[in-house]
Amino acid sequence: MEASKFPLWIAVLGGIAVYSVLLEFELRSPLRRSVESKLTRNVRNLTIAGLSAFAVNIAQTAIAMRLAALVGEKKWGLLGLVSLPLWAEVVLAAVLLDYTLYVWHVLTHRVPWLWRFHVVHHVDLDMDASTALRFHFGEMIISVPWRAGQILLIGVSPLSFAIWQSFLLVMILFHHANVRLTLEIERSLNLLIVTPRMHGIHHSTIREDADSNWSSGFTLWDWLHGSLRLKVPQKEITIGVPAYRTPTEAGLLRMLKLPFVKQKPSWQFAEGDRPAHMDSNT
Numbered sequence: 444m445e446a447s448k449f450p451l452w453i454a455v456l457g458g459i460a461v462y463s464v465l466l467e468f469e470l471r472s473p474l475r476r477s478v479e480s481k482l483t484r485n486v487r488n489l490t491i492a493g494l495s496a497f498a499v500n501i502a503q504t505a506i507a508m509r510l511a512a513l514v515g516e517k518k519w520g521l522l523g524l525v526s527l528p529l530w531a532e533v534v535l536a537a538v539l540l541d542y543t544l545y546v547w548h549v550l551t552h553r554v555p556w557l558w559r560f561h562v563v564h565h566v567d568l569d570m571d572a573s574t575a576l577r578f579h580f581g582e583m584i585i586s587v588p589w590r591a592g593q594i595l596l597i598g599v600s601p602l603s604f605a606i607w608q609s610f611l612l613v614m615i616l617f618h619h620a621n622v623r624l625t626l627e628i629e630r631s632l633n634l635l636i637v638t639p640r641m642h643g644i645h646h647s648t649i650r651e652d653a654d655s656n657w658s659s660g661f662t663l664w665d666w667l668h669g670s671l672r673l674k675v676p677q678k679e680i681t682i683g684v685p686a687y688r689t690p691t692e693a694g695l696l697r698m699l700k701l702p703f704v705k706q707k708p709s710w711q712f713a714e715g716d717r718p719a720h721m722d723s724n725t
């Protein structure tokens with residue numbers, strides 16, 4: 444099957460459609476008040492995203508899709524060991540890819556040289572659907588060997604990989620969006636997937652918050668690892684990283700250079716103090 448051609452269209456068109464719908468909701472009913480101009484930030488984030496998309500296209504898609512084709516053909520990996528109906532194979536591949544992405548996300552926070560790249564995603568002073576695409580191109584390139592390992596170990600076919608990529612794109616656009624849903628809707632969705640309030644906590648300037656809610660698609664992984672954090676009042680959340688608090692520090696060129704320059708201690712302000720919740724029990 445020509446899975447490498449067809450789903451890319453689905454992902455791109457679907458991504459644009461979902462982004463447009465979310466943008467409309469963001470303008471009508473925002474969850475958080477913005478610090479910077481939305482237009483300035485979106486142009487900056489989409490520029491960073493454009494460079495990443497280029498890296499993804501030349502590195503990830505070329506390598507990952509070829510590897511997936513080989514894995515599918517040779518029946519390598521865990522899913523190659525069992526004979527499943529197509530739908531079950533696709534669902535299982537997506538679940539296992541989602542879990543191994545959770546592990547990768549934890550590593551990007553825990554391993555200092557990976558954090559140098561991932562911090563660019565977190566420095567954004569506001570969070571909306573454009574933040575979902577704001578990844579340094581270096582992070583995209585570094586993630587290629589991990590992605591290759593996921594495909595090989597799990598035994599992901601090109602079709603499963605393409606469907607998962609589309610699912611992931613929709614999920615990350617949604618949970619980064621600055622969209623106000625009722626708390627009841629969020630809590631119901633949280634039984635299965637990551638929501639805007641939940642992921643906002645991960646983008647908080649408070650380290651304990653940022654060290655939670657690492658899931659990208661299904662919340663199951665945060666439940667299982669005890670890293671789920673929901674009871675943080677939204678009004679107590681400031682989006683960003685304490686070491687970089689001004690629009691100048693979060694500017695485009697600085698962001699592109701950030702992984703390659705001397706790092707400031709991320710989780711404290713320039714003056715040395717750390718942000719904390721008003722009530723430290725929350």
Ligand SMILES: [Zn+2]
Pocket residue numbers: 548552561565645
């Ligand atoms: Zn993160």
